[in-house]
Amino acid sequence: MNDNIKKQTAGRDALGTFAPKFAELNDDVLFGEIWPREAELSARDRSVITVTALISGGNFEQLSFHLKKAKENGVTKSEIAEIITHLAFYVGWPKAWSAFNMAKEIYKEDKILIDNSIWDKGEKGSSDWFTGTVWVKGLLSPDEMENLYNIGCVTFEPCGRTLWHTHPVGQTLLVTEGRGWYQERGKPALLLTKGSVVAIPKEVEHWHGAAKDSKLVHIAISNMKDGSNVTWLKSVTEGEYNDIQN
Ligand code: MN
Numbered sequence: 001m002n003d004n005i006k007k008q009t010a011g012r013d014a015l016g017t018f019a020p021k022f023a024e025l026n027d028d029v030l031f032g033e034i035w036p037r038e039a040e041l042s043a044r045d046r047s048v049i050t051v052t053a054l055i056s057g058g059n060f061e062q063l064s065f066h067l068k069k070a071k072e073n074g075v076t077k078s079e080i081a082e083i084i085t086h087l088a089f090y091v092g093w094p095k096a097w098s099a100f101n102m103a104k105e106i107y108k109e110d111k112i113l114i115d116n117s118i119w120d121k122g123e124k125g126s127s128d129w130f131t132g133t134v135w136v137k138g139l140l141s142p143d144e145m146e147n148l149y150n151i152g153c154v155t156f157e158p159c160g161r162t163l164w165h166t167h168p169v170g171q172t173l174l175v176t177e178g179r180g181w182y183q184e185r186g187k188p189a190l191l192l193t194k195g196s197v198v199a200i201p202k203e204v205e206h207w208h209g210a211a212k213d214s215k216l217v218h219i220a221i222s223n224m225k226d227g228s229n230v231t232w233l234k235s236v237t238e239g240e241y242n243d244i245q246n
Contacts, residue, residue, distance in 0.1 A: 008032065010065075043073040048083065051075075055084065055099045056091045063099065067106045074191045077107040077213035107213075118176065121155040131235050132160035132209075142224050149221050150229045156180060156216045161209025161241065164233040166202075168225035173198040173208060173218045180216030181244055182208045189244035192216060207236045 011026030035046060047070035054063045070080065080103050088096030122137025135155040140147050153176075164185065173182065175196040182198050183189035185205040192198070192208070200206060210216035222229040 044070075044075060047073040047075055051080075051083065052087060055087050055095055058095055058098075060098055060102065064102055064106065067103055071106060072191075072193065074211075076211060080107060119153050122153070125154070128163075129165075129232055130156075130160060130162055131241075133157035134160040134162075134209075139219075149223060151219065151221050153217065153219050156208075156210035158210050158214060159212055159241070160216075161236050162207045163235045164205055164207050166205050166231045166233070167200060167222050167229060168202060168231070169223035169229070170202040170204075171200040171220060171222040171229075173200065173220055175216065175218045177215065177217035178210065179214040180208065180210040180218075182206065183244065192218070205233060209236070209241075 008027045008031030010031075011023035012020075015023045015026075035043065047066065050066050051063070051070050054060070054066055067080070075083075081100075084096050084099045084103060087099070119137050119139070121135035123135065125134040125136045134157065137153040137155075138151075139153060140149065140151040142148060142150055156178075161181075173192075173196070175192045175194055175198075177194055179194075180192045181189040182192055182196075182200075183206060190198070198208070208216075208218070
């Protein structure tokens with residue numbers, strides 16, 4: 001069950017008294033039972049086909065909601081542009097224009113989302129640890145006031161990411177702004193959005209970083225063991241990074 005699937009109430013909110021059966025089917029069956037079947041088809045793929053179906057049918061009243069959902073489900077700005085360009089040839093030029101006008105508005109939010117971080121972004125992170133542009137603001141270290149934790153705020157510019165690495169006592173990430181990815185070696189990448197919390201087990205190889213078209217800001221909390229809180233490994237290659245967003 002994906003955390004992105006929230007309890008849907010749109011049907012009941014809009015039609016609960018006028019068409020209670022339709023509202024129930026919308027909220028409990030379509031969004032309650034069909035959308036969450038992620039083992040059968042990912043939420044991202046469901047978003048792509050839903051957006052395609054709505055544009056094809058000219059159903060723009062429903063499109064805005066589903067473009068936002070597609071964005072939440074990991075469809076990037078460049079991908080939505082490509083999807084609509086592709087559709088233009090099959091469903092008609094005017095439908096593509098209408099869809100683009102809507103998508104442009106929905107996908108421009110990222111910039112607003114991320115410029116109000118609580119702390120300044122700190123110093124530029126070393127390329128020994130990061131790929132692309134990443135800023136690190138140290139907030140607390142274990143020496144201060146007998147604090148046990150190493151706490152920092154990390155700002156990844158679009159495409160910015162850590163190298164593959166491990167933590168001797170694990171790590172907790174709290175996402176405060178933007179969108180990005182967390183991936184453990186050998187597993188599918190998980191989408192990170194504002195409010196995501198990731199508990200990373202000790203000694204598990206992983207990376208975290210921004211999406212292609214959005215910054216990501218997270219607070220990272222880790223513990224020291226034998227004077228270190230991280231072991232850096234190989235970089236996340238372009239191939240590995242592109243794979244997750246295709
Ligand atoms: Mn980590």
